Amino acid sequence: MTSPKFDHDRAERAIRELLIAIGEDPDREGLKETPARVARSYAEIAGGLGQSAADVLTTTFDLGHDEMVLVKDIEVWSLCEHHLVPFTGVAHVGYIPSAEGRITGLSKLARLVDVYAKRPQVQERLTTQVADSLVELLGPRGVIVVVECEHLCMTMRGVRKPGAKTITSAVRGQLRDPVTRAEAMSLIVG
Numbered sequence: 001m002t003s004p005k006f007d008h009d010r011a012e013r014a015i016r017e018l019l020i021a022i023g024e025d026p027d028r029e030g031l032k033e034t035p036a037r038v039a040r041s042y043a044e045i046a047g048g049l050g051q052s053a054a055d056v057l058t059t060t061f062d063l064g065h066d067e068m069v070l071v072k073d074i075e076v077w078s079l080c081e082h083h084l085v086p087f088t089g090v091a092h093v094g095y096i097p098s099a100e101g102r103i104t105g106l107s108k109l110a111r112l113v114d115v116y117a118k119r120p121q122v123q124e125r126l127t128t129q130v131a132d133s134l135v136e137l138l139g140p141r142g143v144i145v146v147v148e149c150e151h152l153c154m155t156m157r158g159v160r161k162p163g164a165k166t167i168t169s170a171v172r173g174q175l176r177d178p179v180t181r182a183e184a185m186s187l188i189v190g
């Protein structure tokens with residue numbers, strides 16, 4: 001999915017400028033196609049800008065299941081909005097359905113993570129946006145979102161601390177209750 005606002009020609013021109021700015025020759029053989037390639041790749045890695053949570057949380061079922069549902073270890077590839085380099089890791093998304101048992105397809109939880117990951121982002125906002133859109137669209141009794149990522153801007157440059165993991169969480173409704181929260185955390189950690 002590419003954002004309707006994505007301007008391929010402009011992205012291509014910008015990458016050509018960046019190559020010149022770093023002292024490269026954008027017309028040398030190996031780089032000739034690079035601006036177009038990078039533009040296409042940004043269309044993909046920032047493709048979440050073209051989507052909203054409502055676009056992906058389309059399928060809901062009233063199964064009457066009213067206990068916790070948790071999808072863990074959803075791979076995350078996002079783009080640090082400060083340095084435009086990746087941050088990557090996993091997200092764990094759980095919820096306790098509404099009293100009527102309104103649930104969504106499991107893949108939709110992973111798609112929801114992608115909607116907010118595939119754009120310039122900070123990890124805290126990614127975490128709360130996933131949690132808040134579940135609250136808004138499913139009306140669940142509780143939500144927990146935990147995201148664990150390594151930020152390449154802390155690994156390949158700057159402070160250079162490979163392996164450092166940032167863990168963020170957003171907890172809503174009944175999952176704020178210490179016992180329920182502990183149960184969810186034990187499923188995530190276990």
Ligand SMILES: Nc1nc2c(ncn2[C@@H]2O[C@H](COP(=O)(O)OP(=O)(O)OP(=O)(O)O)[C@@H](O)[C@H]2O)c(=O)[nH]1
Pocket residue numbers: 080081082121122123124151153154157158159
């Ligand atoms: N809270 C938060 N900070 C982030 C995230 N991604 C990157 N950062 C931080 O954003 C900060 C930007 O700091 P600046 O001082 O403006 O930029 P900088 O000079 O490149 O900083 P250094 O990375 O320390 O070299 C850095 O501390 C990054 O580690 C994120 O998802 N959440």
Ligand SMILES: [Zn+2]
Pocket residue numbers: 080081082083084085151153154
């Ligand atoms: Zn960064």
